[in-house]
Amino acid sequence: MIxxxxxxxxxxxxxxxxxxxxxxIEHLLIDxxxxxxxxxxxxxxxTGPRRDGHQFIAEAYERGIRCFVVKKEFDxxxxxxxxxxxxPDVLLALQQLAAYHRNxxxxxxxxxxxxxxxxxxxxxxxxxxxxxxxxxxxxxSYNSQIGVPLSVWQMQPEHTLGIFEAGIxxxxxxxxxxxxxxxxxxxxxxxGEAHREGFENDRQxxxxxxxxxxxxxxxxFCREALAPALYPDxxxxxxxxxxxxxxxxxxxxxxxLRVTTEEKQSGQTFIxxxxxxxDIRITIPFTDRISIDNAIxxxxxxxxxGYDEAEIQQQMLQLEPVEMRMQLKxxxxxxxxxxxxxxxxxxxxxxxxxxxKQQAGGHRTTLIISDIxxxxxxxxxxxxxLAEQLVLHDIDRVIGVGQAISRYRHLFERVMQNAERGxxxxxxxxxxxxSFLQQANTNQFRDEYILLKGARVFAFERISHLLEQxxxxxxxxxxxxxxxxxxxxxxxxxxxxxxVMAMVKAFSYGSGSAEVARVLQFHKVDYLAVAYAxxxxxxxxxxxxxxxxxxxxxxxxxxxxxxxxLEPEIYSFYIYHAFHHYLNSQGIGQFPxxxxxxxGMNRLGFETGEAKAICVLLHEHRxxxxxxxxxxxxxxxxxxxxxFTHEQVALLEQACLVMQQQLGxxxxxxxxxxxxxxxxxxxxFNMVRLGIGLYGVDSANDQTLSLQPVASLRTTIAQLRxxxxxxxxGYNRKGVVQRDSIIATIRIGYADGxxxxxxxxxxxxxxxxxxxxxxxxxCMDMTMVDVTDISSVREGDVVExxxxxxxxxxxxxxxxTIPYEVMTGISQRVKRVxxxx
Numbered sequence: 001m002i003x004x005x006x007x008x009x010x011x012x013x014x015x016x017x018x019x020x021x022x023x024x025i026e027h028l029l030i031d032x033x034x035x036x037x038x039x040x041x042x043x044x045x046x047t048g049p050r051r052d053g054h055q056f057i058a059e060a061y062e063r064g065i066r067c068f069v070v071k072k073e074f075d076x077x078x079x080x081x082x083x084x085x086x087x088p089d090v091l092l093a094l095q096q097l098a099a100y101h102r103n104x105x106x107x108x109x110x111x112x113x114x115x116x117x118x119x120x121x122x123x124x125x126x127x128x129x130x131x132x133x134x135x136x137x138x139x140x141s142y143n144s145q146i147g148v149p150l151s152v153w154q155m156q157p158e159h160t161l162g163i164f165e166a167g168i169x170x171x172x173x174x175x176x177x178x179x180x181x182x183x184x185x186x187x188x189x190x191x192g193e194a195h196r197e198g199f200e201n202d203r204q205x206x207x208x209x210x211x212x213x214x215x216x217x218x219x220x221f222c223r224e225a226l227a228p229a230l231y232p233d234x235x236x237x238x239x240x241x242x243x244x245x246x247x248x249x250x251x252x253x254x255x256x257l258r259v260t261t262e263e264k265q266s267g268q269t270f271i272x273x274x275x276x277x278x279d280i281r282i283t284i285p286f287t288d289r290i291s292i293d294n295a296i297x298x299x300x301x302x303x304x305x306g307y308d309e310a311e312i313q314q315q316m317l318q319l320e321p322v323e324m325r326m327q328l329k330x331x332x333x334x335x336x337x338x339x340x341x342x343x344x345x346x347x348x349x350x351x352x353x354x355x356x357k358q359q360a361g362g363h364r365t366t367l368i369i370s371d372i373x374x375x376x377x378x379x380x381x382x383x384x385x386l387a388e389q390l391v392l393h394d395i396d397r398v399i400g401v402g403q404a405i406s407r408y409r410h411l412f413e414r415v416m417q418n419a420e421r422g423x424x425x426x427x428x429x430x431x432x433x434x435s436f437l438q439q440a441n442t443n444q445f446r447d448e449y450i451l452l453k454g455a456r457v458f459a460f461e462r463i464s465h466l467l468e469q470x471x472x473x474x475x476x477x478x479x480x481x482x483x484x485x486x487x488x489x490x491x492x493x494x495x496x497x498x499x500v501m502a503m504v505k506a507f508s509y510g511s512g513s514a515e516v517a518r519v520l521q522f523h524k525v526d527y528l529a530v531a532y533a534x535x536x537x538x539x540x541x542x543x544x545x546x547x548x549x550x551x552x553x554x555x556x557x558x559x560x561x562x563x564x565x566l567e568p569e570i571y572s573f574y575i576y577h578a579f580h581h582y583l584n585s586q587g588i589g590q591f592p593x594x595x596x597x598x599x600g601m602n603r604l605g606f607e608t609g610e611a612k613a614i615c616v617l618l619h620e621h622r623x624x625x626x627x628x629x630x631x632x633x634x635x636x637x638x639x640x641x642x643x644f645t646h647e648q649v650a651l652l653e654q655a656c657l658v659m660q661q662q663l664g665x666x667x668x669x670x671x672x673x674x675x676x677x678x679x680x681x682x683x684x685f686n687m688v689r690l691g692i693g694l695y696g697v698d699s700a701n702d703q704t705l706s707l708q709p710v711a712s713l714r715t716t717i718a719q720l721r722x723x724x725x726x727x728x729x730g731y732n733r734k735g736v737v738q739r740d741s742i743i744a745t746i747r748i749g750y751a752d753g754x755x756x757x758x759x760x761x762x763x764x765x766x767x768x769x770x771x772x773x774x775x776x777x778x779c780m781d782m783t784m785v786d787v788t789d790i791s792s793v794r795e796g797d798v799v800e801x802x803x804x805x806x807x808x809x810x811x812x813x814x815x816x817t818i819p820y821e822v823m824t825g826i827s828q829r830v831k832r833v834x835x836x837x
Contacts, residue, residue: 001026001156002104006067006083009042012100013069013093015085017076021067023083028094028153029065030146032056033522034354036392038064044094045070046146049492051524053090069093091145092176098149099179105155109162110301111183111216113174113209114225115192118143118165120294123322125163128298128315130373133161139348143167148177158377166212170198174211185304186213187297188232190225206230210239217243220300222293223250247304249273249296257300262292271296280309282316288769295319320456328359328515328834331467333446336360339464340453346372346386349453353393355836358522359515360449361543364396368463370433370454371402383408387415396448400429401436401458433458437466474715474748476826477803480519480836482708486694487523489705490677498684499526499668503691505535505551514542515834521546529689533557536566547627549594552604558582562591567627571596571604576617576624583623592627597655599631599648599671608655615662628668628687629656637675637699645676649683675700697809697819711823712803713830715748717767717795718782729784730776734760737775741788744772746799749781753826754801757815758783764814766800768792 004012006021026040030053035041043065045053054074061079069085070076076084087093102109110125112118119141126135136159138151143165151164166177191206199205206229213219219240221232230236233246240246249257258274264287271292272281284295295316302312331337338359340352349369356365367390372382383405390398390412398412406429416426430436433454445467454460491500502525504513517528517539529549530536536548537560553561553568555578561568562583570576570593583591595614598605606614618624631652635641649671656669668686674693676683679700692699696709721743729735729743737743746765748754759778764771765785772785787793802811808819815822 002101003040006042006085009097010085013085013087013096015069015087015093016072017084017086019083019085021083023067025067028097028150029060030094030150032060032063032065033358035060035063035065036350036389038066041065042067042069044068044090045074046090046094047071094146094149095176095180098152099182101155102152102180102182105157105159105162107160107162108185109164109181109183110185110187111178111181111212112163112165112187112189113167113212114187114189115205117189117290117294117297118167120291120322121187121189121297122163122165124294124298124319125301127319128302129161134159135161135163137163138165139351141165141167145173145176149180152180168198168208171204171208174208178212178214181212183212183216184218185301186216186219187301188213188219188221188226188230189294189297190222191229202229207236207239210236213240213244215241217241218245218247218304220247220249220297220304222297223248223253223255225293245304247300249300257296257303259296271299273299275303282313284316284319286319286321328836329464329468330831331445331450332442335445335447335467336449337464337467338449338451339460340451346382349386350389350393352451352453353389353395356395356449356451357393359518361518363543364448365394366397366399366445366448366450367395368399368401368436368450368452368454368460369405370400370458370460371404373455373457379404380408380411384411384415387412391415396426398427399436400427401431401433401454401460403431405429406431433460433462437462440466442466474713474752475831475833477712477714477833477835478515479708479710479712480515480834482696482710483516483694484519484523486696486705486707486710487520487525487690489707490674490688490690490693493678493681494688495684497686499687501525501527501529501549501670501687501689502694503529503689504539505529505531513539514544515832517542517544517546519836526687533560533564533566533568536560537564540564540566547592549628553579555582562586562588567592567594569594569596569604570614570624571606573606573610573614573617576614580617580621580623584621589623590625591623593624594628594630595626595659597629597631597652599651600644601632601634601648603632605631606655608651611655611658612662615659618663626659626663626665626667628670629659630668630670630689631655633671633673633676636673636679637701639679642680645680645683649680673699678704692820695823709803709807711808713748713801713826714803715746715799715801717744717793717797717799718747719745720787720793720795721745728776730759730779732777735776735784737786739788741786742793743775744785744787744793744799746783746785747781748783748799748801749779751780751827752830753822754778754783755815755817755822755825757817758811762814763811764806766803766805767797771806 003024003026006023007019009025010019024040025042027037029041029043030046043060045057047053054070057068061082066082068082069087069090071090072086072088112122122137126137136154142151148166155162164181166181168174191202219232248255251259260274261272263270268283268285269287269292270283272279282299327339329337338356400406409429412427452460452464502520504517513535521544527547527549529551531552533550536550548566550566551569558579596605597608633645633648636645652671670685670687672683672688674691677688696707698705698707723737723741723743725739727737750756756778758774761773763774768790770790772787772790774783775786776784800806802808808822812819812822
C-alpha cells in the first residue's frame with residue numbers, strides 16, 4: 001500500500017504551517033461523521049455552497065483526527081495536538097494530492113464522461129474485464145470535483161487497470177479533474193440535457209467535457225450521440241493528441257463499428273455490425289435503447305483492447321443489470337433489510353457499512369457477506385482487514401457465505417471477541433448460499449438492520465426474498481438521494497444563516513417518517529416538524545436526536561412531550577395554561593416551546609395583538625422558554641395573493657417586535673413555507689419550513705429549481721385479457737370498449753390509495769414505455785387499463801402509477817386534488833422501499 005508522511009503531503013499541496021505530525025496517511029476524509037481510522041486519516045475542511053468544513057473540525061478532532069487541511073485564515077489555536085496544513089483552496093489541495101498519487105502509477109486508465117450512461121458503462125466494463133484484471137474504479141457515481149479525487153486515491157500497486165468517471169456542471173471544472181484521472185483511454189458517452197444550464201450551449205458543454213481526453217491515446221464515442229456538438233475525428237481533431245486513435249460507432253454513418261441490424265426477441269437483442277470490413281455479432285440480455293447503446297460502447301472498448309471475439313460474445317450475453325442504489329426494505333420480525341448486492345468490492349462495502357450505521361441509529365446491525373472476489377489482495381490480509389472494519393463500524397454480527405471467507409472464520413471470531421461482542425452468535429459462516437438457506441431461521445433476525453453484500457454468483461436475492469416482509473407487489477419507492485438533491489436545491493436559495501425546518505408530519509407525506517428523518521439528520525437539517533406528539537415519539541425511538549417541533553400538541557400528549565424532548569407549538573391561551581400547569585406540577589422550568597400567531601390563515605394561533613399578554617405570562621411563570629415565533633402563509637405560491645402575503649408578514653414582524661422587547665432574549669423567526677423560499681426570499685428570516693418541495697413537488701411552479709421526484713408508486717400486471725368490441729369492463733359496466741381490445745388488470749385499488757376518481761379514462765398509467773388509460777371503475781384492490789396499443793406488454797410487467805414518467809402533480813390534477821393528498825393517501829399496506837444511489 002502506498003502511504004504518505006504528512007510532511008510529504010504538505011510539500012505536494014504547497015501548504016503553510018509547521019508540520020509536527022509524523023503520522024502516515026492512508027485515508028482522506030471530508031466528512032466528520034465517517035471517521036473509521038483516525039490515526040491514519042487526513043481531514044480536508046472543504047467549503048461548499050451551504051456548509052463549511054471548518055465548522056466540523058472540532059467534531060473530527062473529538063473522534064481522533066489529528067491532521068487537517070484548512071484555509072490559510074483558519075485559527076487553529078484551540079487544537080493543541082493537531083497539525084494543520086494551510087492552503088488557499090482546500091478542494092484544490094485535495095485534487096492536487098490525488099493528481100500526484102495518480103502519477104505514481106503507469107497502468108492503463110479509462111476515463112468516462114458524457115451526459116448519461118457513465119456509471120452503467122463503468123460497471124459493465126468491470127463485469128466484462130474483472131476476471132482478467134485487478135480493477136480500481138469509481139465507487140457508485142463518485143464523479144464530482146470531490147468524488148473523483150477520492151476515487152483515484154484508491155489506486156494501489158496491485159491494480160492493473162483504472163476506470164473512473166467524471167461529471168461536470170459548469171465550465172472549467174474538467175480542467176481540474178483531468179490531471180486527477182489523467183486517462184490513457186477515453187470514453188465519451190453522449191451529450192444530453194443534464195446540466196445544460198451551466199453552459200452556453202451544447203457545443204460549449206461538449207468541448208468542456210472533452211478536456212478530460214486532452215492526453216488520451218485512444219477515444220471511443222458514438223457519432224450521432226455527440227453530433228452536432230462535437231466531431232472528435234473531424235473538424236474538432238485539434239482538441240486531441242496528434243497520435244490519438246479514434247474508435248467510433250454509428251447506426252447511420254461510416255464509423256469504426258457500423259451497427260447494421262438490431263433484432264429483439266424474448267428479452268434479448270441480437271446486434272450485427274460491420275468491423276474491419278466484416279460482419280461481427282453479439283447478443284445482449286436487454287431490449288431498451290439506453291442499455292443497447294451502453295452495451296455497444298462497451299463492445300467497442302473490448303474490440304479496441306484486442307479481446308477475442310468469441311470471448312466478447314460470451315461475456316456480453318452475461319451482462320447483468322446494474323443496480324446503482326442501495327434498497328432499504330421492511331423485513332421480517334421488525335427488521336430492516338439493506339440490499340446492496342450489485343457489487344461486492346471493499347470500497348462499496350465500506351460505503352454501505354457507513355450507510356447501514358446511519359440508518360440503524362442505535363439498533364443492532366448484522367452484515368451478511370459473501371466471498372470477496374478478485375480483490376487483488378492475499379485472502380488472509382483481505383479478511384483480517386474486513387474483520388477490523390466490522391469492529392470499527394460497530395457491527396454486531398457477521399454472517400459469512402462462501403468457502404473463502406469461511407476459511408478465515410477465526411479472524412472474525414478473534415477480532416469480534418476482543419471487541420466484547422461475545423462468540424456464540426457474533427460470527428457465523430456457511431460454505432454456500434444454499435447451505436445458509438437450509439439452516440437459516442427467520443426467527444434469528446429480530447429488531448435489527450441487516451446489510452446484504454454478496455457477489456452476484458452467490459445469488460443473494462434468495463436471501464433477500466427470505467428476509468423481506470412479504471406483501472403484495474404494489475410498492476412505493478422513496479429515493480433518499482433525490483430527497484437530498486431537492487434539499488440542496490432549496491438550500492442554494494437560502495441566506496447562509498437561515499436554518500431549515502423539514503416537515504416530516506403525516507408519515508413524511510406518506511414516505512415513511514423514521515427513514516426520511518434519519519437521512520435528513522445525517523445531512524444536518526436544523527429542525528424537524530411533526531403534526532402530533534406520537535409521530536415525534538416514534539422518531540425518538542428510531543434514534544432521531546434533532547430538535548422536533550410538534551404542531552398540534554394537546555393535554556393527552558404533555559407527558560410524551562417532556563419524556564421524549566419534543567417542543568410543542570403553543571397557539572392559544574388554553575393550551576398555554578394547560579401546559580404551564582403540567583410543567584409546574586412536574587417542577588419543570590424553561591421548557592422549549594414555539595409560539596404561533598394567526599396572521600390570516602385563521603386556523604391556529606394567537607392573534608398578533610395578544611403578543612404582549614403571552615409575554616407577561618411567560619415572564620411570570622417561567623415554565624417555558626420561546627425557541628421560535630412563527631406564522632403560516634395562506635397563499636405564498638399564488639401571485640394574485642402576494643399583497644395578502646405581505647400583510648401576513650407585516651403582522652408577524654409586529655408581533656415579533658413586541659415579543660423581542662418583552663422577553664429580552666433572541667428567538668428564531670419563521671414564516672416561509674416551501675413556495676415562499678423562492679417567491680419571497682426576503683421573508684426567509686432565521687428559518688424556513690421546507691415541506692412538499694423535499695419530495696420533488698415545486699409548489700411555487702417557479703421552474704428555476706431542478707427538483708427530482710422522490711416517490712414512485714409502482715405495481716404489476718396480474719392478468720391480460722382479450723375482449724371483443726362492445727364488451728364492458730368492471731363494476732356497473734362503466735367501461736365499454738369500442739374495438740377489440742386487450743385489458744390489463746393491475747394490482748392496485750382504492751384500498752391502496754388509488755382514488756376512484758381516477759376511473760373511466762380520467763387517469764393513465766405507464767407500461768413498457770407508453771401510457772395506458774384506466775378503463776372502468778377502480779376496484780378495492782385492482783384496476784383495469786387498456787393496453788391494446790402496447791405491443792410488448794406481458795403479465796408481470798411493472799406499471800408506474802406516478803414517478804418519473806407520470807408526475808404526481810399530473811395525477812393529482814386528474815383526481816381534482818393536490819399532490820399532498822395523493823402522497824398522504826397511499827395506504828400503509830403499500831410497501832415502502834428506500835433507495836440511495
